[in-house]
Amino acid sequence: xxxxxxxxxxxxxxxxxxxxxxxxxxxxxxxxxxxxxxxxxxxxxxxxxxxxxxxxxxxxxxxxxxxxxxxxxxxxxxxxxxxxxxxxxxxxxxxxxxxxxxxxxxxxxxxxxxxxxxxxxxxxxxxxxxxxxxxxxxxxxxxxxxxxxxxxxxxxxxxxxxxxxxxxxxxxxxxxxxxxxxxxxxxxxxxxxxxxxxxxxxxxxxxxxxxxxxxxxxxxxxxxxxxxxxxxxxxxxxxxxxxxxxxxxxxxxxxxxxxxxxxxxxxxxxxxxxxxxxxxxxxxxxxxxxxxxxxxxxxxxxxxxxxxxxxxxxxxxxxxxxxxxxxxxxxxxxxxxxxxxxxxxxxxxxxxxxxxxxxxxxxxxxxxxxxxxxxxxxxxxxxxxxxxxxx
Amino acid sequence: xxxxxxxxxxxxxxxxxxxxxxxxxxxxxxxxxxxxxxxxxxxxxxxxxxxxxxxxxxxxxxxxxxxxxxxxxx
Numbered sequence: 094x095x096x097x098x099x100x101x102x103x104x105x106x107x108x109x110x111x112x113x114x115x116x117x118x119x120x121x122x123x124x125x126x127x128x129x130x131x132x133x134x135x136x137x138x139x140x141x142x143x144x145x146x147x148x149x150x151x152x153x154x155x156x157x158x159x160x161x162x163x164x165x166x167x168x169x170x171x172x173x174x175x176x177x178x179x180x181x182x183x184x185x186x187x188x189x190x191x192x193x194x195x196x197x198x199x200x201x202x203x204x205x206x207x208x209x210x211x212x213x214x215x216x217x218x219x220x221x222x223x224x225x226x227x228x229x230x231x232x233x234x235x236x237x238x239x240x241x242x243x244x245x246x247x248x249x250x251x252x253x254x255x256x257x258x259x260x261x262x263x264x265x266x267x268x269x270x271x272x273x274x275x276x277x278x279x280x281x282x283x284x285x286x287x288x289x290x291x292x293x294x295x296x297x298x299x300x301x302x303x304x305x306x307x308x309x310x311x312x313x314x315x316x317x318x319x320x321x322x323x324x325x326x327x328x329x330x331x332x333x334x335x336x337x338x339x340x341x342x343x344x345x346x347x348x349x350x351x352x353x354x355x356x357x358x359x360x361x362x363x364x365x366x367x368x369x370x371x372x373x374x375x376x377x378x379x380x381x382x383x384x385x386x387x388x389x390x391x392x393x394x395x396x397x398x399x400x401x402x403x404x405x406x407x408x409x410x411x412x413x414x415x416x417x418x419x420x421x422x423x424x425x426x427x428x429x430x431x432x433x434x435x436x437x438x439x440x441x442x443x444x445x446x447x448x449x450x451x452x453x454x455x456x457x458x459x460x461x462x463x464x465x466x467x468x469x470x471x472x473x474x475x476x477x478x479x480x481x482x483x484x
Numbered sequence: 485x486x487x488x489x490x491x492x493x494x495x496x497x498x499x500x501x502x503x504x505x506x507x508x509x510x511x512x513x514x515x516x517x518x519x520x521x522x523x524x525x526x527x528x529x530x531x532x533x534x535x536x537x538x539x540x541x542x543x544x545x546x547x548x549x550x551x552x553x554x555x556x557x558x
Binding site for chain 1: 506507508509511513514516517519520521522523524527528529530533534537538541542543544545546547548549
């Protein structure tokens, strides 16, 4: 009886809250479209035997102060001799991924409606993603709430095996809230639920198991991984930015992640941004990431998979590990007085990432007994150079 | 029933008051918020690329903020 009463109160409260929120929203001040700008970036990742580089170009144009259109062209040139490739006996490979995105924002009364489409093309992986988003300012622009949905439809192939073709579908639901708390402090909250269905493992990856469960000295064998056909994950993040008394800001964020594969992860980041000599901006950032292993991950299985529900994975991305990132960014921008541009800028960004695995062995350590190889670790450098024009 | 009404009113009070309350940070006090250094995503394509680097190498994903449809990659 009491439970029913509480439920009834909750339902009434939620409905009235919804009506009130709509009413208050109508009284709120309007939102603004994203700024008009064009960016040209060169990016390069180098670490663990993998090099990925290429350009990214983004152009955004607004029309009549109600519509904003953007287009992005992005390329990854991949050259890989990673630990996974080397220890599987495969040769180093090169490939290219090209991605095109278009997006539109429509400012209607006090809301911004957004929609977009992304197409990604590789020789063995094709992905199409559609997204919709609505955001609204509330309570005199101090609060912004956004709701989003994205749908992904991927096709997975395997080079050298024309008979292999699989699919993945992905749905993503997002909620975001940002809140101006004081003239110096802004807080943000984001939540995202993602569900995947289809062929979720990498067709080139293998797990290993003992050739003879009773005799490790007999060595191990490799077999294609066996993954679940579905995955559901939840991620929730909070973040803040605080304006310091001098021309600088400090920020931080924390994200908790969990999924039904048994992975729990924590991500924390702190950032300090400082403006100097009027036109220069420097960012110093530290990011910490730690995750636990998936339930069906093992560095060395005793026996092979017995059926398609007997899952097996040995991807380092599903193992237990920690990574640390230190970032240094330096940007210069200045006003430009001509009829085409308002401002121009350049930004140099460098990130160093250290990966340390807790239960993923380095199989190039062939001198150690099976199952006692040294643990794998590697460092990566990420470089970005970005040219921006505001108009 | 009386208790339920009272409970409903208590639950709704914060919302009603939030609607009626004047913004406590006035528009003329928001020049700091307009400064690019207060933005969560100052350079969208650089931030997007950063998310992509981690998404390809970590098990966690999502709630990074910003719009868009994900990295579309394996």
